[in-house]
Amino acid sequence: MKIAVASGKGGTGKTTLAVNLAYVTSHAVALLDCDVEEPNAHIFLKPEIREQHSVGVLIPEVNPEKCTLCGKCGEICQFNAIVPLPKKVLVYPELCHSCGGCMLVCPDQAVTEISREIGKIEQGQAGHIWFAHGILNVGEIMSPPMIKAVKHAVPPAELIIIDAPPGTSCPVIEAVRGVDYTILVTEPTPFGLHDLKLAVGMLRTLEINFGVVINRSDLGDQGVREYCDENSIRILAEIPDDRRIAESYSRGEIICESLPEYQSIFKTLIQTVVAKTDNKLKARA
Amino acid sequence: MKELVIISGKGGTGKTSITGAFASLAGNSVLADCDVDAADLHLLLKPRIIKKHDFYGGSRALIRNELCTDCGKCREVCRFDAIEIRGPVSPHSQKTYQVDPVACEGCGLCAYFCPAQAIQFDLALNGEWYISGTNYGPMVHAQLGMAEGNSGKLVSRIRSEAKKIAEEEKIGNLLIDGSPGIGCPVIASITGADQVLIITEPTLSGLHDLRRVAELTRHFHIPAMVGINKWDINEELTGEITRQTKELGLTMAGKIRYSRAVTEAQVKQVPIVEYTNDGISQDIRELWQVVMEELNKS
Numbered sequence: 001m002k003i004a005v006a007s008g009k010g011g012t013g014k015t016t017l018a019v020n021l022a023y024v025t026s027h028a029v030a031l032l033d034c035d036v037e038e039p040n041a042h043i044f045l046k047p048e049i050r051e052q053h054s055v056g057v058l059i060p061e062v063n064p065e066k067c068t069l070c071g072k073c074g075e076i077c078q079f080n081a082i083v084p085l086p087k088k089v090l091v092y093p094e095l096c097h098s099c100g101g102c103m104l105v106c107p108d109q110a111v112t113e114i115s116r117e118i119g120k121i122e123q124g125q126a127g128h129i130w131f132a133h134g135i136l137n138v139g140e141i142m143s144p145p146m147i148k149a150v151k152h153a154v155p156p157a158e159l160i161i162i163d164a165p166p167g168t169s170c171p172v173i174e175a176v177r178g179v180d181y182t183i184l185v186t187e188p189t190p191f192g193l194h195d196l197k198l199a200v201g202m203l204r205t206l207e208i209n210f211g212v213v214i215n216r217s218d219l220g221d222q223g224v225r226e227y228c229d230e231n232s233i234r235i236l237a238e239i240p241d242d243r244r245i246a247e248s249y250s251r252g253e254i255i256c257e258s259l260p261e262y263q264s265i266f267k268t269l270i271q272t273v274v275a276k277t278d279n280k281l282k283a284r285a
Numbered sequence: 286m287k288e289l290v291i292i293s294g295k296g297g298t299g300k301t302s303i304t305g306a307f308a309s310l311a312g313n314s315v316l317a318d319c320d321v322d323a324a325d326l327h328l329l330l331k332p333r334i335i336k337k338h339d340f341y342g343g344s345r346a347l348i349r350n351e352l353c354t355d356c357g358k359c360r361e362v363c364r365f366d367a368i369e370i371r372g373p374v375s376p377h378s379q380k381t382y383q384v385d386p387v388a389c390e391g392c393g394l395c396a397y398f399c400p401a402q403a404i405q406f407d408l409a410l411n412g413e414w415y416i417s418g419t420n421y422g423p424m425v426h427a428q429l430g431m432a433e434g435n436s437g438k439l440v441s442r443i444r445s446e447a448k449k450i451a452e453e454e455k456i457g458n459l460l461i462d463g464s465p466g467i468g469c470p471v472i473a474s475i476t477g478a479d480q481v482l483i484i485t486e487p488t489l490s491g492l493h494d495l496r497r498v499a500e501l502t503r504h505f506h507i508p509a510m511v512g513i514n515k516w517d518i519n520e521e522l523t524g525e526i527t528r529q530t531k532e533l534g535l536t537m538a539g540k541i542r543y544s545r546a547v548t549e550a551q552v553k554q555v556p557i558v559e560y561t562n563d564g565i566s567q568d569i570r571e572l573w574q575v576v577m578e579e580l581n582k583s
């Protein structure tokens with residue numbers, strides 16, 4: 001079973017939730033940190049890294065001896081990543097989406113593909129939690145291939161929790177595609193509500209089941225609750241604004257460890273979500 | 286004209302609230318919301334839309350079932366698993382091929398290689414962008430469509446329009462609300478800017494993300510300053526961030542205390558400096574002074 005934790009707005013407590021849910025569950029669990037631009041889960045879990053590998057994408061390489069400068073590669077490329085000039089063909093690796101088109105259309109077999117590193121994946125163990133995260137190299141534009149690579153991991157777990165990047169565009173879509181359920185974390189503020197609506201729109205377009213967790217629930221206003229009510233969106237849990245949580249978070253601690261009184265909120269939450277999803281999966285099978 | 290981009294590395298550090306306060310303190314500047322994934326600045330500055338534009342970031346494939354001969358070539362060439370077989374068969378084909386618009390990367394290979402010319406490949410509407418008026422100057426902002434990509438291109442568009450307006454109307458400052466992370470939209474927000482202000486918070490995550498984003502600004506040779514929001518949540522880490530900021534060769538621009546007034550102002554939908562004159566607004570004023578001085582130097 002795959003469950004993603006996502007949020008339209010950054011900084012709502014997505015990672016805190018993902019980490020604590022993994023910490024309290026009694027299932028064999030894996031946590032995949034798919035926020036490859038700013039991975040943070042390891043700060044809290046402090047996993048022992050046992051394996052590391054590089055992640056690459058394919059980009060074209062042009063053999064000048066075979067190239068007749070026909071220009072076909074430049075015509076098919078939608079991303080201006082390969083540009084035929086009068087005397088040679090230029091490749092802009094960062095712009096390439098690895099579609100393979102230039103290689104397919106080259107009539108002289110002058111284009112081959114080589115792998116270019118865009119980041120690395122680290123895997124390990126943190127107590128009972130199997131852990132993996134991706135780290136995008138600084139200066140790289142495209143995170144989706146990196147996220148895909150993290151999601152390819154096949155951990156020895158029945159429950160996979162995915163910490164998704166913030167937002168609602170390509171990287172998030174890549175992270176939540178194919179999951180069985182998504183927990184959306186939000187704050188009861190106008191910013192939180194606005195970004196929640198976008199995230200809900202995204203999940204509905206992708207036809208993914210979801211529920212909402214309200215973090216720092218005693219701040220702000222009633223907008224988020226009213227919206228969830230009107231749109232029959234289930235509020236799964238509310239976590240209060242507790243300065244001790246903020247402080248414990250700032251030191252990189254797991255809330256359920258430093259403030260055990262919060263364990264029950266997270267336990268109930270993960271049990272609810274797993275049970276709901278289990279029923280859905282069974283009904284479908 | 287000077288261009289300042291406010292970014293955060295980690296999301297939720299208060300970047301937008303601070304940008305909104307700066308807009309109010311600056312009086313007249315051009316404003317741009319480049320956090321197109323979670324565009325919130327309009328909630329504080331209440332822009333009145335003057336002009337709406339469609340945004341086409343790229344193309345997308347569409348299979349015309351009546352022309353499809355069921356050869357499967359498109360599925361073979363697509364590397365993004367975007368060609369699905371679903372739905373009822375048509376009189377001409379055994380299988381109904383369909384493009385999953387969310388998975389489609391817009392490479393056009395399927396359309397190019399389809400022997401029956403059954404695939405349309407046209408520009409796709411990815412969102413809208415607006416030129417608006419606010420009490421603090423003209424504002425350029427956007428709304429990305431549901432589950433749409435191409436946010437980097439949209440960011441570049443917003444910035445270049447905002448620059449154009451600043452030049453035409455001879456407005457000296459361009460304030461940009463950037464996006465979190467270090468990927469495509471952030472890079473599009475900061476390349477070529479005069480100064481970047483990184484808003485961080487005194488948490489281990491904040492420090493970690495600050496280091497990543499500082500590496501990014503160095504990679505693109507953009508001068509960067511750091512502001513610590515909610516500095517009093519963890520004084521020890523505030524000290525550590527201050528120390529590392531110097532070590533990284535960045536300018537420490539100031540710190541802002543934690544205050545619930547930020548959320549209250551957000552609920553009232555006004556920039557924080559208009560909501561209260563208390564400590565936090567003083568902190569932001571001081572930060573703005575330093576930022577202005579640095580900006581004028583650059």
Ligand code: SF4
Nearest residue numbers: 077096097099100102
């Ligand atoms: S692989 Fe595709 S995106 Fe990359 S250069 Fe070739 S045609 Fe362009």
Ligand code: SF4
Nearest residue numbers: 363389390392393395
């Ligand atoms: S345009 Fe490219 S990504 Fe989209 S369906 Fe066709 S081959 Fe696949």
